[in-house]
Amino acid sequence: MAETTSPRPGASDAADAVDAVDWESLRLRAVELMERAYAPYSRFRVGVAGLVDDGRVVAGCNVENAAYGVALCAECGMVSDLHASGGGRLTAVFCVGGDGQALMPCGRCRQLLWENGGPQCLLMTPEGVLPMSAVLPQAFGAEDLRHAEG
Secondary structure, eight states: OOOOOOOOTTHHHHHHHHHHSOHHHHHHHHHHHHTTOBOTTTOOOOEEEEEETTSOEEEEEOBOOSSGGGOBOHHHHHHHHHHHTTOOOEEEEEEEOTTSSBOOOOHHHHHHHHHHHOTTOEEEETTEEEEHHHHSTTOOOHHHHHHHHO
């Protein structure tokens, strides 16, 4: 008789969360924003779209500058859109490059996603959907600041 194993606690909840996201709609919105990116120097256009806990979709694109250090990543624009449109928490994010496929955010942007979505925020990556806790393990966050005050 074959041995059966029970799923990990919370495994079906995580799968349900992934399945509840309309990933293709997020990808299409990210592609739309990627096409609006201002990238005259690198020609590396990026777009991103995120689902907010209240159902809104926020988005952004990268904006370069001749002074390279002040360029804005797409995720910066999305987080600005999040706060300008009422705040909330990101629950799912899809970032794309010029080919319209999933693109892994840079380190700074992973930190932005952590701050505005937390460890359970889902990110579409080139390898599939991952929670931010896997994308940015042992992340620095608000808890670290509160701990330092205490």
